[in-house]
Amino acid sequence: MEQFILFGDSITQQSASQAKGFGWTPALQDTYIRRLDVVNRGFSGYNTTQALSVLDRVLPTPEQGRIRLMTIFLGANDARLPNTPGFSQTVDLEQYKKNMTDIVNHPKLQAHKPQLILLTPPPIEERKALAHDQSNGINVMRRTASNTAKYAEAVRQIGQEFGIPVLDVWAAFMKEAGWKEGEPLPGSSEIEQNKALADMLHDGLHLNPEGYEIIYRELMKLITEKLPEHAPDNMPYVLPSWDDATAWK
Template identity: 45%
Template structure:
Protein backbone atom coordinates (compact mmCIF):
# COMPACT_ATOMS: atom_id res chain seq x y z
CA UNK A 1 0.00 0.00 0.00
CA UNK A 2 1.36 3.42 -0.91
CA UNK A 3 1.77 5.62 2.13
CA UNK A 4 0.28 9.06 1.71
CA UNK A 5 1.58 12.07 3.58
CA UNK A 6 -1.35 13.56 5.51
CA UNK A 7 -0.58 17.03 4.22
CA UNK A 8 0.13 16.16 0.59
CA UNK A 9 -1.61 18.51 -1.90
CA UNK A 10 -4.60 17.13 -3.71
CA UNK A 11 -4.02 16.19 -7.37
CA UNK A 12 -6.49 15.15 -10.02
CA UNK A 13 -6.54 11.35 -10.43
CA UNK A 14 -8.32 11.19 -13.79
CA UNK A 15 -7.95 12.86 -17.14
CA UNK A 16 -9.65 16.25 -17.56
CA UNK A 17 -10.54 18.11 -20.71
CA UNK A 18 -8.19 20.93 -21.71
CA UNK A 19 -10.87 23.52 -21.01
CA UNK A 20 -11.61 22.17 -17.55
CA UNK A 21 -7.92 21.89 -16.73
CA UNK A 22 -7.29 25.50 -17.79
CA UNK A 23 -10.25 26.81 -15.82
CA UNK A 24 -9.01 25.07 -12.70
CA UNK A 25 -5.32 25.71 -13.17
CA UNK A 26 -5.19 28.81 -10.99
CA UNK A 27 -7.30 27.28 -8.23
CA UNK A 28 -5.35 24.03 -8.08
CA UNK A 29 -2.00 25.80 -8.07
CA UNK A 30 -2.84 27.16 -4.61
CA UNK A 31 -4.86 24.15 -3.41
CA UNK A 32 -3.92 23.02 0.09
CA UNK A 33 -6.71 20.44 0.47
CA UNK A 34 -5.59 17.41 2.45
CA UNK A 35 -5.61 14.10 0.65
CA UNK A 36 -8.24 11.76 2.08
CA UNK A 37 -7.06 8.42 3.40
CA UNK A 38 -9.74 5.76 3.57
CA UNK A 39 -10.09 3.84 6.82
CA UNK A 40 -9.69 0.09 6.48
CA UNK A 41 -11.28 -3.20 7.41
CA UNK A 42 -8.60 -5.90 7.24
CA UNK A 43 -9.70 -9.48 6.62
CA UNK A 44 -6.92 -11.65 8.02
CA UNK A 45 -7.11 -15.41 7.63
CA UNK A 46 -6.03 -18.56 5.83
CA UNK A 47 -7.04 -19.92 2.41
CA UNK A 48 -10.75 -19.48 3.16
CA UNK A 49 -10.06 -15.75 3.25
CA UNK A 50 -7.65 -15.92 0.31
CA UNK A 51 -10.18 -17.71 -1.92
CA UNK A 52 -12.99 -15.30 -1.09
CA UNK A 53 -13.46 -13.56 -4.42
CA UNK A 54 -12.84 -16.50 -6.74
CA UNK A 55 -15.15 -15.65 -9.68
CA UNK A 56 -16.00 -19.30 -10.28
CA UNK A 57 -17.79 -19.47 -6.91
CA UNK A 58 -20.42 -16.93 -7.91
CA UNK A 59 -20.52 -14.98 -4.62
CA UNK A 60 -17.86 -13.24 -2.58
CA UNK A 61 -18.36 -12.08 0.99
CA UNK A 62 -15.51 -9.60 0.66
CA UNK A 63 -16.88 -8.40 -2.68
CA UNK A 64 -20.32 -7.82 -1.17
CA UNK A 65 -18.83 -5.87 1.72
CA UNK A 66 -16.76 -3.77 -0.67
CA UNK A 67 -20.01 -2.81 -2.39
CA UNK A 68 -21.77 -2.05 0.91
CA UNK A 69 -18.90 0.09 2.21
CA UNK A 70 -18.01 1.81 -1.08
CA UNK A 71 -16.57 5.31 -0.53
CA UNK A 72 -16.56 4.72 3.22
CA UNK A 73 -14.06 1.93 3.97
CA UNK A 74 -11.32 0.11 2.08
CA UNK A 75 -11.85 -3.63 2.48
CA UNK A 76 -8.39 -5.24 2.49
CA UNK A 77 -8.01 -9.01 2.10
CA UNK A 78 -4.97 -10.64 3.67
CA UNK A 79 -5.59 -14.36 3.24
CA UNK A 80 -2.68 -16.80 3.47
CA UNK A 81 -3.35 -20.29 2.16
CA UNK A 82 -1.95 -23.03 4.39
CA UNK A 83 -1.31 -20.79 7.38
CA UNK A 84 -2.16 -21.62 10.98
CA UNK A 85 -2.22 -19.25 13.96
CA UNK A 86 1.52 -19.66 14.60
CA UNK A 87 2.21 -18.56 11.01
CA UNK A 88 -0.28 -15.72 11.50
CA UNK A 89 1.65 -14.32 14.45
CA UNK A 90 4.83 -14.34 12.37
CA UNK A 91 3.37 -12.67 9.28
CA UNK A 92 1.11 -10.03 10.83
CA UNK A 93 3.87 -7.44 11.49
CA UNK A 94 5.02 -7.75 7.87
CA UNK A 95 1.82 -6.32 6.35
CA UNK A 96 -0.24 -4.59 9.02
CA UNK A 97 -0.31 -0.82 8.44
CA UNK A 98 0.90 1.64 11.04
CA UNK A 99 -1.58 4.17 12.45
CA UNK A 100 0.37 6.90 10.64
CA UNK A 101 -0.54 5.31 7.29
CA UNK A 102 -4.25 4.71 7.78
CA UNK A 103 -6.83 4.02 10.44
CA UNK A 104 -7.81 0.36 10.78
CA UNK A 105 -11.32 0.20 12.20
CA UNK A 106 -12.02 -3.55 12.01
CA UNK A 107 -9.91 -6.71 11.81
CA UNK A 108 -11.17 -10.23 11.25
CA UNK A 109 -9.13 -13.13 12.59
CA UNK A 110 -10.22 -16.24 10.71
CA UNK A 111 -7.99 -19.22 11.43
CA UNK A 112 -8.38 -22.76 12.69
CA UNK A 113 -8.99 -24.86 9.59
CA UNK A 114 -5.27 -25.68 9.39
CA UNK A 115 -4.54 -25.66 13.12
CA UNK A 116 -7.14 -28.45 13.38
CA UNK A 117 -5.18 -30.83 11.15
CA UNK A 118 -4.27 -34.03 12.95
CA UNK A 119 -0.70 -34.36 14.29
CA UNK A 120 1.83 -36.08 12.04
CA UNK A 121 -0.10 -35.34 8.83
CA UNK A 122 0.42 -32.05 6.98
CA UNK A 123 2.68 -30.29 9.49
CA UNK A 124 0.04 -27.61 10.13
CA UNK A 125 -1.29 -28.97 13.43
CA UNK A 126 -1.47 -26.61 16.41
CA UNK A 127 -2.72 -28.09 19.66
CA UNK A 128 -6.05 -26.81 20.96
CA UNK A 129 -4.38 -25.17 23.97
CA UNK A 130 -1.73 -23.48 21.81
CA UNK A 131 -4.41 -22.46 19.29
CA UNK A 132 -6.30 -20.55 21.99
CA UNK A 133 -3.08 -19.00 23.26
CA UNK A 134 -2.19 -17.85 19.74
CA UNK A 135 -5.61 -16.28 19.25
CA UNK A 136 -5.21 -14.30 22.46
CA UNK A 137 -1.78 -13.17 21.26
CA UNK A 138 -3.25 -12.00 17.97
CA UNK A 139 -6.00 -10.10 19.75
CA UNK A 140 -3.45 -8.23 21.87
CA UNK A 141 -0.85 -7.82 19.14
CA UNK A 142 0.81 -4.36 19.24
CA UNK A 143 0.24 -3.86 15.51
CA UNK A 144 -3.51 -4.17 16.03
CA UNK A 145 -4.03 -2.41 19.35
CA UNK A 146 -1.97 0.57 18.14
CA UNK A 147 -5.03 1.64 16.17
CA UNK A 148 -7.47 3.83 18.07
CA UNK A 149 -10.77 2.09 18.89
CA UNK A 150 -10.01 -0.83 16.58
CA UNK A 151 -12.62 -3.59 16.65
CA UNK A 152 -11.95 -7.28 16.10
CA UNK A 153 -14.13 -10.11 14.84
CA UNK A 154 -13.07 -13.65 15.57
CA UNK A 155 -14.44 -16.10 12.99
CA UNK A 156 -14.72 -19.80 13.71
CA UNK A 157 -13.56 -22.29 11.10
CA UNK A 158 -16.47 -23.87 9.22
CA UNK A 159 -17.41 -27.54 9.49
CA UNK A 160 -15.53 -30.06 7.39
CA UNK A 161 -17.08 -32.78 5.25
CA UNK A 162 -14.93 -35.89 5.34
CA UNK A 163 -16.94 -37.41 2.48
CA UNK A 164 -15.50 -34.82 0.09
CA UNK A 165 -11.88 -35.63 0.90
CA UNK A 166 -11.83 -38.65 -1.42
CA UNK A 167 -10.40 -36.46 -4.19
CA UNK A 168 -7.59 -35.14 -1.99
CA UNK A 169 -4.10 -36.58 -1.98
CA UNK A 170 -2.42 -37.79 1.16
CA UNK A 171 -1.54 -36.55 3.72
CA UNK A 172 -4.30 -33.96 3.34
CA UNK A 173 -6.90 -36.61 2.64
CA UNK A 174 -6.68 -37.96 6.20
CA UNK A 175 -5.70 -34.77 8.03
CA UNK A 176 -9.07 -33.36 9.08
CA UNK A 177 -12.02 -34.74 11.03
CA UNK A 178 -15.47 -33.27 11.50
CA UNK A 179 -15.42 -33.64 15.27
CA UNK A 180 -12.01 -31.94 15.51
CA UNK A 181 -13.24 -29.01 13.41
CA UNK A 182 -16.12 -28.67 15.86
CA UNK A 183 -13.70 -28.56 18.81
CA UNK A 184 -11.59 -25.81 17.23
CA UNK A 185 -14.70 -23.80 16.39
CA UNK A 186 -15.81 -24.05 20.01
CA UNK A 187 -12.35 -22.92 21.10
CA UNK A 188 -12.74 -19.72 19.08
CA UNK A 189 -16.06 -19.03 20.82
CA UNK A 190 -14.36 -19.62 24.18
CA UNK A 191 -11.59 -17.14 23.33
CA UNK A 192 -14.26 -14.62 22.37
CA UNK A 193 -15.90 -14.98 25.78
CA UNK A 194 -12.57 -14.84 27.62
CA UNK A 195 -11.41 -11.73 25.78
CA UNK A 196 -14.84 -10.08 25.39
CA UNK A 197 -14.40 -10.11 21.62
CA UNK A 198 -17.25 -10.50 19.14
CA UNK A 199 -17.38 -13.89 17.39
CA UNK A 200 -18.83 -14.82 14.01
CA UNK A 201 -19.74 -18.46 14.68
CA UNK A 202 -19.54 -19.68 11.10
CA UNK A 203 -19.50 -23.33 12.18
CA UNK A 204 -22.87 -23.04 13.90
CA UNK A 205 -24.31 -20.87 11.12
CA UNK A 206 -23.43 -23.53 8.54
CA UNK A 207 -25.02 -26.22 10.70
CA UNK A 208 -28.20 -24.18 11.05
CA UNK A 209 -28.23 -23.68 7.30
CA UNK A 210 -28.39 -27.45 6.69
CA UNK A 211 -30.98 -27.99 9.43
CA UNK A 212 -28.78 -29.72 12.01
CA UNK A 213 -29.80 -29.71 15.67
CA UNK A 214 -27.53 -30.19 18.67
CA UNK A 215 -27.52 -33.81 19.77
CA UNK A 216 -27.99 -35.26 16.30
CA UNK A 217 -25.27 -37.21 14.53
CA UNK A 218 -22.53 -34.87 13.35
CA UNK A 219 -22.77 -33.97 9.64
CA UNK A 220 -19.50 -34.39 7.77
CA UNK A 221 -18.40 -37.36 9.86
CA UNK A 222 -17.51 -40.26 7.59
CA UNK A 223 -19.27 -42.70 9.93
CA UNK A 224 -22.68 -41.10 9.26
CA UNK A 225 -24.61 -40.52 6.05
CA UNK A 226 -23.67 -37.81 3.59
CA UNK A 227 -25.16 -34.43 4.41
CA UNK A 228 -26.02 -31.15 2.73
CA UNK A 229 -22.65 -29.73 3.75
CA UNK A 230 -21.55 -30.27 0.14
CA UNK A 231 -23.72 -27.25 -0.74
CA UNK A 232 -21.57 -25.05 1.50
CA UNK A 233 -18.13 -26.66 1.05
CA UNK A 234 -16.59 -27.01 -2.39
CA UNK A 235 -14.06 -29.66 -1.41
CA UNK A 236 -14.90 -30.55 2.18
CA UNK A 237 -12.91 -27.62 3.59
CA UNK A 238 -13.27 -24.43 1.53
CA UNK A 239 -16.52 -22.53 1.13
CA UNK A 240 -18.72 -22.53 -1.95
CA UNK A 241 -20.45 -19.35 -3.04
CA UNK A 242 -23.40 -20.41 -0.85
CA UNK A 243 -20.98 -20.86 2.03
CA UNK A 244 -19.71 -17.31 1.58
CA UNK A 245 -23.32 -16.11 1.59
CA UNK A 246 -23.72 -17.71 5.03
CA UNK A 247 -20.50 -16.05 6.19
CA UNK A 248 -21.57 -12.64 4.90
CA UNK A 249 -25.00 -12.80 6.52
CA UNK A 250 -23.54 -13.88 9.84
CA UNK A 251 -20.85 -11.22 9.74
CA UNK A 252 -23.34 -8.45 8.98
CA UNK A 253 -25.56 -9.66 11.82
CA UNK A 254 -22.71 -9.66 14.34
CA UNK A 255 -21.44 -6.22 13.26
CA UNK A 256 -24.93 -4.75 13.58
CA UNK A 257 -25.36 -6.28 17.05
CA UNK A 258 -21.88 -5.82 18.53
CA UNK A 259 -20.43 -2.85 16.63
CA UNK A 260 -23.45 -0.86 15.39
CA UNK A 261 -21.31 2.21 14.71
CA UNK A 262 -19.60 0.19 11.96
CA UNK A 263 -22.68 -0.55 9.85
CA UNK A 264 -22.29 1.20 6.47
CA UNK A 265 -24.97 3.83 6.99
CA UNK A 266 -23.23 5.16 10.10
CA UNK A 267 -19.84 5.64 8.47
CA UNK A 268 -19.45 8.90 6.51
CA UNK A 269 -18.07 8.97 2.98
CA UNK A 270 -14.31 9.49 2.90
CA UNK A 271 -14.82 11.39 -0.38
Protein backbone atom coordinates (compact mmCIF):
# COMPACT_ATOMS: atom_id res chain seq x y z
CA MET A 1 0.00 0.00 0.00
CA GLU A 2 1.13 3.53 -0.71
CA GLN A 3 0.85 5.93 2.22
CA PHE A 4 -1.08 9.06 3.13
CA ILE A 5 0.86 10.58 6.04
CA LEU A 6 -0.64 13.14 8.41
CA PHE A 7 2.31 15.05 9.88
CA GLY A 8 1.80 17.60 12.60
CA ASP A 9 1.46 18.44 16.27
CA SER A 10 -1.17 17.59 18.89
CA ILE A 11 -4.03 18.69 16.64
CA THR A 12 -3.00 15.91 14.26
CA GLN A 13 -2.19 13.43 17.04
CA GLN A 14 -5.55 13.93 18.74
CA SER A 15 -7.38 13.56 15.44
CA ALA A 16 -6.96 9.80 15.86
CA SER A 17 -9.13 9.82 18.99
CA GLN A 18 -12.86 9.22 18.83
CA ALA A 19 -13.39 9.88 22.54
CA LYS A 20 -15.36 13.05 21.81
CA GLY A 21 -16.91 11.81 18.56
CA PHE A 22 -15.77 12.42 14.99
CA GLY A 23 -12.06 11.92 14.34
CA TRP A 24 -10.25 13.19 11.25
CA THR A 25 -7.77 10.28 11.06
CA PRO A 26 -10.30 7.41 11.21
CA ALA A 27 -12.54 9.24 8.73
CA LEU A 28 -9.66 9.43 6.24
CA GLN A 29 -8.73 5.81 6.91
CA ASP A 30 -12.26 4.77 6.05
CA THR A 31 -12.34 7.00 2.95
CA TYR A 32 -9.07 5.56 1.61
CA ILE A 33 -9.55 1.98 2.82
CA ARG A 34 -7.85 -0.53 0.48
CA ARG A 35 -6.41 2.35 -1.53
CA LEU A 36 -3.89 4.07 0.75
CA ASP A 37 -2.61 3.46 4.27
CA VAL A 38 -3.44 6.60 6.25
CA VAL A 39 -0.70 7.01 8.89
CA ASN A 40 -0.96 9.47 11.78
CA ARG A 41 2.38 11.08 12.58
CA GLY A 42 1.16 13.76 14.98
CA PHE A 43 3.42 14.77 17.88
CA SER A 44 1.80 16.61 20.75
CA GLY A 45 3.54 19.85 21.72
CA TYR A 46 5.97 19.88 18.81
CA ASN A 47 6.91 23.08 17.05
CA THR A 48 8.47 23.13 13.57
CA THR A 49 12.03 22.98 14.93
CA GLN A 50 11.25 19.73 16.74
CA ALA A 51 9.20 18.37 13.83
CA LEU A 52 12.05 19.01 11.42
CA SER A 53 14.54 17.29 13.72
CA VAL A 54 12.52 14.04 13.84
CA LEU A 55 11.33 13.99 10.23
CA ASP A 56 14.09 11.67 9.06
CA ARG A 57 13.10 9.12 11.73
CA VAL A 58 9.36 9.07 11.07
CA LEU A 59 9.36 8.76 7.28
CA PRO A 60 9.91 5.47 5.46
CA THR A 61 12.40 5.21 2.64
CA PRO A 62 10.84 4.75 -0.82
CA GLU A 63 11.92 1.10 -0.60
CA GLN A 64 9.96 0.63 2.64
CA GLY A 65 6.78 2.30 1.45
CA ARG A 66 5.99 5.12 -0.94
CA ILE A 67 4.36 8.29 0.40
CA ARG A 68 1.73 9.38 -2.11
CA LEU A 69 0.02 12.13 -0.08
CA MET A 70 1.15 14.05 3.00
CA THR A 71 -0.39 16.83 5.05
CA ILE A 72 1.86 19.19 7.01
CA PHE A 73 -0.10 20.80 9.84
CA LEU A 74 2.20 22.81 12.11
CA GLY A 75 2.32 26.26 13.64
CA ALA A 76 -0.10 26.30 16.56
CA ASN A 77 2.79 25.81 19.00
CA ASP A 78 5.28 28.00 17.13
CA ALA A 79 2.78 30.86 17.50
CA ARG A 80 2.88 30.75 21.31
CA LEU A 81 3.93 34.12 22.69
CA PRO A 82 7.62 34.35 23.70
CA ASN A 83 8.75 34.44 27.31
CA THR A 84 5.59 32.88 28.68
CA PRO A 85 5.49 30.27 31.48
CA GLY A 86 6.28 26.65 30.72
CA PHE A 87 8.74 24.90 28.43
CA SER A 88 9.26 27.21 25.47
CA GLN A 89 7.53 26.24 22.22
CA THR A 90 7.85 29.61 20.51
CA VAL A 91 9.45 29.83 17.07
CA ASP A 92 9.61 33.34 15.65
CA LEU A 93 7.87 33.94 12.35
CA GLU A 94 10.96 34.05 10.10
CA GLN A 95 12.39 30.86 11.62
CA TYR A 96 8.98 29.23 11.29
CA LYS A 97 8.98 30.00 7.56
CA LYS A 98 12.49 28.57 7.21
CA ASN A 99 11.56 25.43 9.15
CA MET A 100 8.47 24.87 7.03
CA THR A 101 10.53 25.35 3.88
CA ASP A 102 13.12 22.86 5.13
CA ILE A 103 10.40 20.33 5.91
CA VAL A 104 8.92 20.70 2.43
CA ASN A 105 12.37 20.33 0.84
CA HIS A 106 13.64 17.54 3.11
CA PRO A 107 15.57 15.05 0.92
CA LYS A 108 13.96 11.96 2.45
CA LEU A 109 10.52 13.42 1.84
CA GLN A 110 11.29 14.61 -1.67
CA ALA A 111 12.65 11.17 -2.57
CA HIS A 112 9.01 10.01 -2.63
CA LYS A 113 7.88 12.83 -4.93
CA PRO A 114 4.72 13.07 -2.83
CA GLN A 115 1.75 15.35 -3.24
CA LEU A 116 2.01 17.70 -0.26
CA ILE A 117 -0.86 19.64 1.27
CA LEU A 118 -0.12 22.42 3.77
CA LEU A 119 -2.62 23.24 6.51
CA THR A 120 -2.70 26.58 8.27
CA PRO A 121 -2.97 26.56 12.05
CA PRO A 122 -6.56 27.10 13.20
CA PRO A 123 -7.66 30.25 15.06
CA ILE A 124 -7.24 30.58 18.81
CA GLU A 125 -10.09 31.21 21.27
CA GLU A 126 -8.27 33.31 23.88
CA ARG A 127 -10.76 33.03 26.74
CA LYS A 128 -10.90 29.25 26.62
CA ALA A 129 -7.13 28.96 26.16
CA LEU A 130 -6.49 31.17 29.19
CA ALA A 131 -9.05 29.29 31.28
CA HIS A 132 -7.37 26.00 30.37
CA ASP A 133 -3.95 27.38 31.32
CA GLN A 134 -5.33 28.78 34.58
CA SER A 135 -6.60 25.31 35.48
CA ASN A 136 -2.93 24.29 35.29
CA GLY A 137 -1.70 27.21 37.40
CA ILE A 138 -0.66 29.48 34.51
CA ASN A 139 -2.27 32.92 34.74
CA VAL A 140 -0.72 34.53 31.66
CA MET A 141 -2.14 34.63 28.14
CA ARG A 142 0.19 32.43 26.10
CA ARG A 143 -1.58 32.52 22.74
CA THR A 144 -3.48 35.25 20.93
CA ALA A 145 -5.80 35.27 17.95
CA SER A 146 -3.83 37.98 16.18
CA ASN A 147 -0.45 36.28 16.51
CA THR A 148 -1.73 32.93 15.28
CA ALA A 149 -3.22 34.69 12.24
CA LYS A 150 0.32 35.72 11.22
CA TYR A 151 1.45 32.09 11.15
CA ALA A 152 -1.57 31.12 9.08
CA GLU A 153 -0.61 33.81 6.56
CA ALA A 154 2.96 32.44 6.48
CA VAL A 155 1.63 29.03 5.41
CA ARG A 156 -0.35 30.64 2.59
CA GLN A 157 2.81 32.38 1.41
CA ILE A 158 4.86 29.17 1.47
CA GLY A 159 2.16 27.33 -0.45
CA GLN A 160 2.15 30.03 -3.10
CA GLU A 161 5.94 30.11 -3.31
CA PHE A 162 6.29 26.37 -3.86
CA GLY A 163 3.04 25.74 -5.71
CA ILE A 164 1.70 23.51 -2.93
CA PRO A 165 -2.05 23.39 -2.25
CA VAL A 166 -3.03 24.98 1.07
CA LEU A 167 -5.98 23.88 3.16
CA ASP A 168 -6.76 27.16 4.90
CA VAL A 169 -8.07 25.86 8.20
CA TRP A 170 -7.89 29.34 9.73
CA ALA A 171 -10.12 30.81 7.01
CA ALA A 172 -12.54 27.86 7.08
CA PHE A 173 -13.06 28.25 10.83
CA MET A 174 -13.43 32.00 10.49
CA LYS A 175 -16.03 31.55 7.76
CA GLU A 176 -17.94 29.18 10.04
CA ALA A 177 -17.74 31.84 12.75
CA GLY A 178 -19.27 34.41 10.39
CA TRP A 179 -16.20 36.66 10.27
CA LYS A 180 -15.65 39.11 7.44
CA GLU A 181 -12.41 40.82 6.40
CA GLY A 182 -11.82 44.02 8.36
CA GLU A 183 -13.85 42.97 11.39
CA PRO A 184 -12.24 42.25 14.81
CA LEU A 185 -10.98 38.68 15.00
CA PRO A 186 -13.27 36.10 16.58
CA GLY A 187 -11.39 34.46 19.43
CA SER A 188 -9.99 37.74 20.71
CA SER A 189 -10.80 38.41 24.36
CA GLU A 190 -11.30 42.07 23.45
CA ILE A 191 -14.66 41.33 21.84
CA GLU A 192 -17.68 39.23 22.76
CA GLN A 193 -17.05 35.50 22.54
CA ASN A 194 -18.01 33.94 19.22
CA LYS A 195 -20.01 30.84 20.09
CA ALA A 196 -19.44 29.11 16.74
CA LEU A 197 -15.65 29.37 17.09
CA ALA A 198 -15.76 28.44 20.77
CA ASP A 199 -17.69 25.28 19.88
CA MET A 200 -14.94 24.20 17.46
CA LEU A 201 -12.15 24.40 20.09
CA HIS A 202 -12.61 22.55 23.36
CA ASP A 203 -9.77 24.30 25.21
CA GLY A 204 -9.21 27.28 22.93
CA LEU A 205 -6.50 25.46 20.97
CA HIS A 206 -7.44 21.82 20.35
CA LEU A 207 -10.36 20.77 18.22
CA ASN A 208 -13.79 19.45 19.02
CA PRO A 209 -15.43 17.06 16.53
CA GLU A 210 -17.04 20.09 14.87
CA GLY A 211 -13.57 21.39 14.00
CA TYR A 212 -12.30 18.06 12.70
CA GLU A 213 -15.40 17.67 10.55
CA ILE A 214 -14.63 21.02 8.89
CA ILE A 215 -11.05 19.94 8.18
CA TYR A 216 -12.17 16.61 6.74
CA ARG A 217 -14.83 18.24 4.58
CA GLU A 218 -12.48 20.93 3.27
CA LEU A 219 -9.64 18.48 2.66
CA MET A 220 -11.79 16.16 0.58
CA LYS A 221 -13.13 19.16 -1.34
CA LEU A 222 -9.56 20.34 -2.04
CA ILE A 223 -8.45 16.90 -3.20
CA THR A 224 -11.52 16.36 -5.38
CA GLU A 225 -11.29 19.77 -7.05
CA LYS A 226 -7.53 20.39 -7.26
CA LEU A 227 -5.95 16.93 -7.04
CA PRO A 228 -8.55 14.64 -8.63
CA GLU A 229 -6.03 11.90 -9.40
CA HIS A 230 -5.71 11.44 -5.62
CA ALA A 231 -9.46 11.38 -4.93
CA PRO A 232 -10.54 7.99 -3.57
CA ASP A 233 -13.23 7.54 -6.22
CA ASN A 234 -10.52 7.78 -8.87
CA MET A 235 -8.24 5.23 -7.19
CA PRO A 236 -8.86 1.51 -7.63
CA TYR A 237 -8.49 -0.98 -4.82
CA VAL A 238 -4.90 -2.18 -4.49
CA LEU A 239 -6.10 -5.79 -4.39
CA PRO A 240 -9.09 -7.06 -6.39
CA SER A 241 -12.62 -7.43 -5.10
CA TRP A 242 -13.56 -10.92 -4.00
CA ASP A 243 -15.96 -11.30 -6.93
CA ASP A 244 -13.67 -10.00 -9.69
CA ALA A 245 -13.70 -13.16 -11.83
CA THR A 246 -11.06 -11.93 -14.26
CA ALA A 247 -8.58 -11.02 -11.50
CA TRP A 248 -8.95 -14.39 -9.75
CA LYS A 249 -8.37 -16.54 -12.81
